[in-house]
Amino acid sequence: MTLTERAVETEQGSEHVDVLIVGAGISGIGAAHHLRERFPDRSFVVLDALEARGGTWWTHRYPGARSDSDLFTFGYRFKPWRGPSIATSEEILSYLDEVIEEDDLGGVIRHRHRVTAASWSTEDRRWTVQVTREDTGEHLRFTTDFLWMCQGYYDHSGPHRPQWEGMDRFRGVVVHPQQWPDDLDHAGKRVVVIGSGATAATLVPAMAQTAAHVTMLQRSPTFFFARPRTHELAETLRALDVPDEWTHEILRRAYIAESDEITRMSFESPDELRAFLVESMRPLLPEGFDIDKHFNPRYRPWQQRLAVVPDGDLFTALREGTASVVTDTIETFTETGIRLTSGEELEADVVVTATGFDLSLFGGVAFTVDGEPVDFTERVTWRGIMISGVPNMAYVFGYFRNSWTLRADLVSEFVCRLLAHVQEQGATVVVPTLRPEDADMPLRSWADPENFNPGYVMRSMHLMFKQGDREPWTHLLEYAEERTALPAADLDDKSLQYS
Structure with a gap:
């Protein structure tokens, strides 16, 4: 029996997996790759409410739909991009299909499975996740040791559409x-x-x-x-028959360097950048x-x-x-x-x-911890990956000024490191917890309007969790900082409690 075939065990009417991933877009497929590579013996499923893989690239079917970021950074670090820098939605979906096939993920992705609620039990040390089949209306239940939210950041079904007179x-x-x-x-x-x-x-x-x-x-x-x-440069390297892996890494570094410089100028010399x-x-x-x-x-x-x-x-x-x-x-x-x-x-x-979208906090899933509803507006982020007081749950939220996938890769690597650390501690539960020195920490809004203030962020601030004024309770950092900070993050600084 293959891992895919035995990935889900039936237990008292529920399907149990070691890790449950919500979302089969860029973030979820990337998380599944990292999980399979790092922990080949752990079982997992990927649940998605849409009809097929891709998230944004499945729902956006308007004329000319394409990437707004270059694919050398929007593509995964682990899989070379071979097409044009700016790609169509069809090209991106084909790229994701290759990842799914190469990693044998088809058997663990469940489409038209909408997650509606997630309840944590400290006594059972696991999540119970309620799911509705979009095609049949059937109600399903999954249990999992670790919940990984990769559902994206906006409401796919409800776009932002102002109403005008007439x-x-x-x-x-x-x-x-x-x-x-x-x-x-x-x-x-x-x-x-x-x-x-x-x-x-x-x-x-x-x-x-x-x-x-x-x-x-x-x-x-x-x-x-x-x-x-x-x-x-990509055309030059391909003409020289340079290996795809080299071309991918060279172009990736070139685009990152360009992005870093534009971001630096936006803060240090905005008038020069405007000109x-x-x-x-x-x-x-x-x-x-x-x-x-x-x-x-x-x-x-x-x-x-x-x-x-x-x-x-x-x-x-x-x-x-x-x-x-x-x-x-x-x-x-x-x-x-x-x-x-x-x-x-x-x-x-x-x-x-073309008036945009609204942020959707964790896909609108209703969370409870030990029977108490979780009010995320009263919670604090831990490095933009976990939430204070919410056990065994991680989420992916990408960058604004860099490609989303740059952070999705970083978070996936971090979560795998965390899962290994939990096991090394002989623990089964990890919870971000404010330390005594953080008790009176000033809380700040989810985003700073002086830093980044598009409409979809400003419209949704009242729904979002908070951040603090110090690490590890901050988020929305730039890739230039996080690419070294996250891999080096201390897992034993007492902000994570293991049991």
Whole structure:
């Protein structure tokens, strides 16, 4: 009997595994790889509410859906990326499929399994997890020694969609990118995309290829950064027949170094970085384009995400006249489009509300510890990996300024180190616990608006846990710091209690 075949034992109506992973996207598949590699004898399953693997890359099916980060850092450290630096959702899903096949993970991933509740029992030293089958409505129960939350950071089923006056009388189609209908045909149509973030930057040039015209309607500007779809260095190394593993590592380091420098400048010399970003856009835009009005935000560079424009495709659409940008606010929808506060009217057949998403704390799962509901707003993070007072539970939350997967890899390696340490201690339970010297520690909000303040973060702060003013009770650090700090983190500094 193979490990996959015996991975789950039936115990009094429950299925028991050593580790239960929630989420089969980038984080969950990566966690499963690390777990299988480090602990080949431990049983585990991966539960996901969606129909197939991929998380974001499964749900986002709008035109042109692609990565906003380079795949040499968004790809896993353990598996070389062989495609273009900026990849389509289909290319990313194929990459994940290769990981699943190579690690024989197909038998442990359960799709359409939505986790609804998780209850910890100190007496039993395990979690009981309630699960609903999305396809049959059947209620299932799993038990596990360790719970690993890899479900991502937003609500896949409920996008953020503001309501504007007059939407009910608009005779055209209104669609959100997160819920893109398969039968939407925008060829020859007038399209208005509301928003100016990474999704809008993807949608506008993709739809402009066949639409009559696409207008990007933004309330305020975003910084855009044109990058080649395929890095010149990658092409050179591949032409020299350099091994894929070497190319992957060299390009990974090159992109990390570039990202580190941009992040450093955003804090130390933001005016210089602003000038660099604005001037790099200027020659790519139509003559006479008002760059200060449309592409020079009020906020500090990297106080919100930089939107990547591969091969400058957005700017190309603007130069060719197939797309345009309007910076204004909406007064009302009309029967045939949108009337703006300035009085201008935008005619539209299709309106795309690329207005973002809302954070979803641990996928909306209801947690209890020894029968008491867990109010996460009263809890403190431990290094952005565990939560104070919550035993045997880890979570993955990636970076804002670097690729998500850079941190997913770091966290996976750390969790495996922690699991080994628990075993070495002769323990079965580990709980982040405030030490006596932390008792009066000032608590801070989940995120600092002066550091990073996009709408989806600001809208959800009241739902999130807190952080302290000292290690190990802080999070949202930069990769430049964590890539050395996490591997060196002290597991015996009394902030983790073993029993």
